[in-house]
Amino acid sequence: MKNPSKPTLIPTATAAAIRYQAVRFLDSVNSLAQLPPDTGREVAFAGRSNAGKSSALNVLTGQRQLARVSKTPGRTQLLNFFQVEPERYLVDLPGYGYAQVPDAIRRHWRLLLERYLRERLALRGLMLLMDIRHPLTALDRQLLDNCAHRQLPAHILLTKADKLGRGAARTVLQQVQKTLKTDYPRTSAQLFSAPTGLGMDEAHARLDEWLGY
Protein backbone atom coordinates (compact mmCIF):
# COMPACT_ATOMS: atom_id res chain seq x y z
CA MET A 1 0.00 0.00 0.00
CA LYS A 2 1.19 3.50 -0.82
CA ASN A 3 1.72 5.83 2.09
CA PRO A 4 -0.45 8.85 1.22
CA SER A 5 1.49 11.18 3.50
CA LYS A 6 4.75 10.50 1.67
CA PRO A 7 5.31 13.05 -1.13
CA THR A 8 6.03 11.63 -4.57
CA LEU A 9 9.56 12.50 -5.60
CA ILE A 10 9.79 13.69 -9.20
CA PRO A 11 13.34 13.39 -10.60
CA THR A 12 14.89 16.83 -11.19
CA ALA A 13 15.24 16.26 -14.93
CA THR A 14 11.54 15.59 -15.25
CA ALA A 15 10.65 18.58 -13.11
CA ALA A 16 12.79 20.79 -15.38
CA ALA A 17 11.29 19.31 -18.52
CA ILE A 18 7.80 20.06 -17.20
CA ARG A 19 8.80 23.57 -16.14
CA TYR A 20 10.15 24.52 -19.56
CA GLN A 21 7.14 23.06 -21.36
CA ALA A 22 5.24 26.00 -19.90
CA VAL A 23 7.43 28.52 -21.78
CA ARG A 24 5.44 30.94 -23.95
CA PHE A 25 6.47 33.56 -26.49
CA LEU A 26 6.28 37.01 -24.92
CA ASP A 27 7.66 39.66 -27.27
CA SER A 28 10.08 40.47 -30.10
CA VAL A 29 12.35 43.43 -29.68
CA ASN A 30 14.63 45.27 -32.09
CA SER A 31 15.91 48.09 -29.92
CA LEU A 32 17.05 48.41 -26.33
CA ALA A 33 14.21 50.82 -25.60
CA GLN A 34 11.71 48.02 -26.23
CA LEU A 35 13.22 45.55 -23.76
CA PRO A 36 10.94 44.30 -20.96
CA PRO A 37 11.69 45.85 -17.54
CA ASP A 38 15.18 44.91 -16.38
CA THR A 39 14.05 42.97 -13.33
CA GLY A 40 13.92 39.26 -12.60
CA ARG A 41 16.20 36.75 -14.31
CA GLU A 42 16.87 35.76 -17.88
CA VAL A 43 19.17 33.50 -19.90
CA ALA A 44 20.11 34.40 -23.46
CA PHE A 45 20.82 31.97 -26.29
CA ALA A 46 23.52 33.24 -28.64
CA GLY A 47 25.62 31.87 -31.42
CA ARG A 48 26.55 32.10 -35.05
CA SER A 49 23.75 32.10 -37.50
CA ASN A 50 22.59 28.53 -38.16
CA ALA A 51 24.30 27.16 -35.01
CA GLY A 52 20.95 25.76 -33.84
CA LYS A 53 19.67 28.30 -31.29
CA SER A 54 16.03 28.10 -32.27
CA SER A 55 16.17 24.30 -32.52
CA ALA A 56 17.71 24.08 -29.04
CA LEU A 57 15.04 26.35 -27.58
CA ASN A 58 12.34 24.23 -29.15
CA VAL A 59 13.69 20.93 -27.89
CA LEU A 60 14.48 22.28 -24.41
CA THR A 61 10.89 23.49 -24.10
CA GLY A 62 9.41 20.39 -25.73
CA GLN A 63 7.70 22.57 -28.31
CA ARG A 64 8.20 22.10 -32.01
CA GLN A 65 7.30 25.60 -33.14
CA LEU A 66 8.21 27.91 -30.27
CA ALA A 67 11.19 29.56 -31.93
CA ARG A 68 11.28 29.55 -35.69
CA VAL A 69 13.74 27.10 -37.16
CA SER A 70 14.96 27.89 -40.60
CA LYS A 71 17.20 26.37 -43.18
CA THR A 72 18.05 29.92 -44.30
CA PRO A 73 20.68 31.37 -41.99
CA GLY A 74 20.09 34.80 -40.50
CA ARG A 75 16.34 34.43 -40.07
CA THR A 76 16.08 35.34 -36.41
CA GLN A 77 16.54 39.11 -36.65
CA LEU A 78 15.06 40.17 -33.34
CA LEU A 79 15.62 39.55 -29.66
CA ASN A 80 12.80 37.12 -28.96
CA PHE A 81 11.66 36.92 -25.36
CA PHE A 82 10.07 33.74 -24.03
CA GLN A 83 8.53 33.63 -20.60
CA VAL A 84 8.91 30.67 -18.25
CA GLU A 85 6.82 32.59 -15.73
CA PRO A 86 6.67 36.29 -14.84
CA GLU A 87 10.22 37.65 -14.38
CA ARG A 88 11.84 34.47 -15.75
CA TYR A 89 12.79 34.69 -19.42
CA LEU A 90 14.68 32.87 -22.13
CA VAL A 91 15.94 35.15 -24.90
CA ASP A 92 16.71 34.00 -28.45
CA LEU A 93 19.34 36.44 -29.76
CA PRO A 94 19.91 37.14 -33.45
CA GLY A 95 22.61 34.92 -34.95
CA TYR A 96 25.86 36.60 -35.96
CA GLY A 97 28.39 36.01 -38.68
CA TYR A 98 26.02 35.64 -41.59
CA ALA A 99 27.82 37.09 -44.61
CA GLN A 100 24.76 38.04 -46.67
CA VAL A 101 23.48 40.67 -44.22
CA PRO A 102 23.94 44.31 -45.35
CA ASP A 103 26.65 46.18 -43.40
CA ALA A 104 24.30 48.72 -41.81
CA ILE A 105 22.05 46.00 -40.41
CA ARG A 106 25.03 43.96 -39.23
CA ARG A 107 26.35 47.03 -37.37
CA HIS A 108 22.94 47.68 -35.80
CA TRP A 109 22.79 44.11 -34.47
CA ARG A 110 26.35 44.07 -33.26
CA LEU A 111 25.82 47.23 -31.22
CA LEU A 112 22.47 46.05 -29.91
CA LEU A 113 23.91 42.69 -28.84
CA GLU A 114 26.97 44.27 -27.24
CA ARG A 115 24.91 46.74 -25.24
CA TYR A 116 22.39 44.09 -24.23
CA LEU A 117 25.18 41.78 -23.00
CA ARG A 118 26.99 44.60 -21.25
CA GLU A 119 24.08 46.38 -19.59
CA ARG A 120 21.25 43.95 -18.99
CA LEU A 121 21.12 43.31 -15.25
CA ALA A 122 18.49 40.56 -15.48
CA LEU A 123 20.87 38.53 -17.64
CA ARG A 124 22.29 35.76 -15.42
CA GLY A 125 24.00 33.58 -17.98
CA LEU A 126 24.67 33.06 -21.64
CA MET A 127 24.04 29.82 -23.49
CA LEU A 128 26.49 29.98 -26.37
CA LEU A 129 25.70 27.57 -29.18
CA MET A 130 28.34 26.38 -31.60
CA ASP A 131 28.11 23.85 -34.38
CA ILE A 132 30.42 21.09 -33.09
CA ARG A 133 32.12 21.09 -36.49
CA HIS A 134 33.09 24.79 -36.11
CA PRO A 135 33.78 25.50 -32.44
CA LEU A 136 35.20 28.72 -30.94
CA THR A 137 35.36 30.99 -33.97
CA ALA A 138 36.68 34.56 -33.64
CA LEU A 139 33.11 35.87 -33.25
CA ASP A 140 32.35 33.31 -30.53
CA ARG A 141 35.46 34.46 -28.70
CA GLN A 142 34.36 38.10 -28.97
CA LEU A 143 31.15 37.16 -27.26
CA LEU A 144 32.99 35.26 -24.52
CA ASP A 145 35.22 38.32 -24.07
CA ASN A 146 32.07 40.43 -23.56
CA CYS A 147 30.88 37.96 -20.91
CA ALA A 148 34.25 37.84 -19.16
CA HIS A 149 34.26 41.64 -19.07
CA ARG A 150 31.23 41.72 -16.78
CA GLN A 151 31.88 38.31 -15.19
CA LEU A 152 28.78 36.84 -16.75
CA PRO A 153 28.95 33.02 -16.77
CA ALA A 154 28.61 31.29 -20.12
CA HIS A 155 27.84 27.69 -21.03
CA ILE A 156 28.61 26.28 -24.46
CA LEU A 157 26.33 23.83 -26.22
CA LEU A 158 28.27 22.02 -28.93
CA THR A 159 25.29 21.50 -31.20
CA LYS A 160 24.66 18.97 -33.96
CA ALA A 161 26.74 16.40 -32.04
CA ASP A 162 24.71 13.80 -33.98
CA LYS A 163 26.71 14.81 -37.07
CA LEU A 164 29.83 13.24 -35.55
CA GLY A 165 30.44 9.79 -34.12
CA ARG A 166 30.40 9.51 -30.33
CA GLY A 167 34.17 9.26 -30.04
CA ALA A 168 34.79 12.19 -32.36
CA ALA A 169 32.24 14.33 -30.52
CA ARG A 170 33.88 13.58 -27.15
CA THR A 171 37.28 14.48 -28.57
CA VAL A 172 36.02 17.90 -29.72
CA LEU A 173 34.40 18.46 -26.31
CA GLN A 174 37.67 17.69 -24.54
CA GLN A 175 39.62 20.02 -26.83
CA VAL A 176 37.12 22.83 -26.26
CA GLN A 177 37.19 22.27 -22.48
CA LYS A 178 40.98 22.41 -22.51
CA THR A 179 40.95 25.75 -24.36
CA LEU A 180 38.28 27.14 -22.02
CA LYS A 181 40.28 26.21 -18.97
CA THR A 182 43.08 28.55 -20.01
CA ASP A 183 41.21 31.26 -21.95
CA TYR A 184 37.74 31.42 -20.32
CA PRO A 185 37.78 29.65 -16.95
CA ARG A 186 34.21 30.71 -16.09
CA THR A 187 32.84 28.98 -19.17
CA SER A 188 31.70 25.35 -19.30
CA ALA A 189 30.79 23.18 -22.29
CA GLN A 190 28.72 20.12 -23.18
CA LEU A 191 27.53 18.11 -26.15
CA PHE A 192 24.05 18.76 -27.51
CA SER A 193 21.79 17.44 -30.25
CA ALA A 194 18.30 18.71 -31.00
CA PRO A 195 17.07 15.63 -32.91
CA THR A 196 18.39 13.03 -30.42
CA GLY A 197 17.92 15.06 -27.22
CA LEU A 198 21.54 14.47 -26.21
CA GLY A 199 22.56 16.84 -23.42
CA MET A 200 19.04 17.93 -22.47
CA ASP A 201 19.30 17.23 -18.74
CA GLU A 202 22.62 19.01 -18.45
CA ALA A 203 21.30 22.07 -20.32
CA HIS A 204 18.12 22.14 -18.22
CA ALA A 205 20.21 21.99 -15.05
CA ARG A 206 22.19 25.03 -16.17
CA LEU A 207 19.02 26.98 -17.01
CA ASP A 208 17.60 26.06 -13.58
CA GLU A 209 20.73 27.27 -11.87
CA TRP A 210 20.74 30.65 -13.64
CA LEU A 211 17.01 31.24 -13.39
CA GLY A 212 17.05 30.40 -9.69
CA TYR A 213 14.95 27.22 -9.64
Ligand SMILES: Nc1nc2c(ncn2[C@@H]2O[C@H](COP(=O)(O)OP(=O)(O)OP(=O)(O)O)[C@@H](O)[C@H]2O)c(=O)[nH]1
Ligand atom coordinates in the same frame (compact mmCIF):
# COMPACT_ATOMS: atom_id res chain seq x y z
N1 LIG B 1 21.52 17.37 -37.33
C1 LIG B 1 21.19 18.45 -36.59
N2 LIG B 1 20.70 19.55 -37.19
C2 LIG B 1 20.39 20.62 -36.41
C3 LIG B 1 20.59 20.62 -35.01
N3 LIG B 1 20.22 21.83 -34.53
C4 LIG B 1 19.80 22.55 -35.59
N4 LIG B 1 19.91 21.84 -36.74
C5 LIG B 1 19.56 22.31 -38.10
O1 LIG B 1 20.38 23.44 -38.41
C6 LIG B 1 19.64 24.43 -39.13
C7 LIG B 1 19.64 25.75 -38.36
O2 LIG B 1 18.96 25.60 -37.14
P1 LIG B 1 18.28 26.84 -36.38
O3 LIG B 1 17.80 26.28 -35.08
O4 LIG B 1 17.33 27.54 -37.23
O5 LIG B 1 19.57 27.76 -36.13
P2 LIG B 1 19.63 29.24 -35.52
O6 LIG B 1 20.90 29.30 -34.74
O7 LIG B 1 18.38 29.55 -34.77
O8 LIG B 1 19.76 30.12 -36.82
P3 LIG B 1 19.44 31.69 -37.00
O9 LIG B 1 18.16 31.98 -36.29
O10 LIG B 1 19.36 31.84 -38.46
O11 LIG B 1 20.59 32.42 -36.41
C8 LIG B 1 18.23 23.85 -39.31
O12 LIG B 1 18.17 23.24 -40.57
C9 LIG B 1 18.13 22.82 -38.20
O13 LIG B 1 17.24 21.77 -38.49
C10 LIG B 1 21.12 19.41 -34.40
O14 LIG B 1 21.36 19.30 -33.18
N5 LIG B 1 21.40 18.36 -35.25
Ligand SMILES: [Mg+2]
Ligand atom coordinates in the same frame (compact mmCIF):
# COMPACT_ATOMS: atom_id res chain seq x y z
MG1 LIG C 1 17.02 31.09 -34.95
